[in-house]
Amino acid sequence: MAARVTATAPTWRQRQAAETKKQIVRAARRLFVASGYAGTTVEQIAAEAGVAVATVYKAFGTKAAIARGLNDLIDEEAGTATLAAQIQAETDPARLIALTVAQLRTQHQACGDIIAAIRSGAAVDATLAEVWAEGTRRYDDGMRQLAGQLKAGGALRPGLTTAHAAGLLSVMCSTEAFEGLTTRHGWTASQWETWTTSALHQLLLPETPGNTPRHSSSA
Numbered sequence: 045m046a047a048r049v050t051a052t053a054p055t056w057r058q059r060q061a062a063e064t065k066k067q068i069v070r071a072a073r074r075l076f077v078a079s080g081y082a083g084t085t086v087e088q089i090a091a092e093a094g095v096a097v098a099t100v101y102k103a104f105g106t107k108a109a110i111a112r113g114l115n116d117l118i119d120e121e122a123g124t125a126t127l128a129a130q131i132q133a134e135t136d137p138a139r140l141i142a143l144t145v146a147q148l149r150t151q152h153q154a155c156g157d158i159i160a161a162i163r164s165g166a167a168v169d170a171t172l173a174e175v176w177a178e179g180t181r182r183y184d185d186g187m188r189q190l191a192g193q194l195k196a197g198g199a200l201r202p203g204l205t206t207a208h209a210a211g212l213l214s215v216m217c218s219t220e221a222f223e224g225l226t227t228r229h230g231w232t233a234s235q236w237e238t239w240t241t242s243a244l245h246q247l248l249l250p251e252t253p254g255n256t257p258r259h260s261s262s263a
Contacts, residue, residue, distance in 0.1 A: 069113040122151035137199035152222040187213040
């Protein structure tokens with residue numbers, strides 16, 4: 045019989061180190077939004093985080109390594125892990141779509157500023173291009189996973205492939221779509237969530253009575 049492996053709880057020192065790293069990334073997030081990646085120094089990040097410069101270098105080594113931690117911070121602030129658990133446990137297709145759109149609304153509202161900063165910086169900075177590519181990969185993987193779950197449950201509209209469903213989810217739930225409708229066209233976040241959920245129900249799910257929530261333009 046194989047030996048049973050028992051997980052070891054992190055020590056106090058390990059928990060402190062992990063919290064310090066989060067503190068540093070959160071500080072960098074604020075500065076990157078305010079001053080840009082290129083305009084932010086490690087010294088400024090240390091001051092914003094309330095730690096010594098040596099602590100920043102010990103925790104990350106470089107400013108680029110701090111930037112690479114932004115995707116984990118976005119996932120944490122958006123509640124991505126909680127959503128993943130809810131999606132795995134959910135069997136109702138309409139509810140799966142609604143949960144996803146609601147979580148992405150949270151992400152857009154909580155993290156839209158840093159996502160926009162990464163996106164704009166990615167055009168001129170190789171480190172932010174790497175961070176943007178990784179964030180995009182995570183996002184698209186999540187959309188493909190959801191589309192695959194809908195397909196496996198026989199919930200996709202006839203003739204709609206998993207790839208096409210993932211594409212619709214990815215584009216309609218994107219930061220760009222949210223920003224376009226809320227910033228440029230004056231929609232509220234609630235209106236975006238209601239409309240996007242309703243539209244995805246109509247585009248992805250078979251036409252059966254009751255599968256589409258009522259659209260409210262006054263939410």
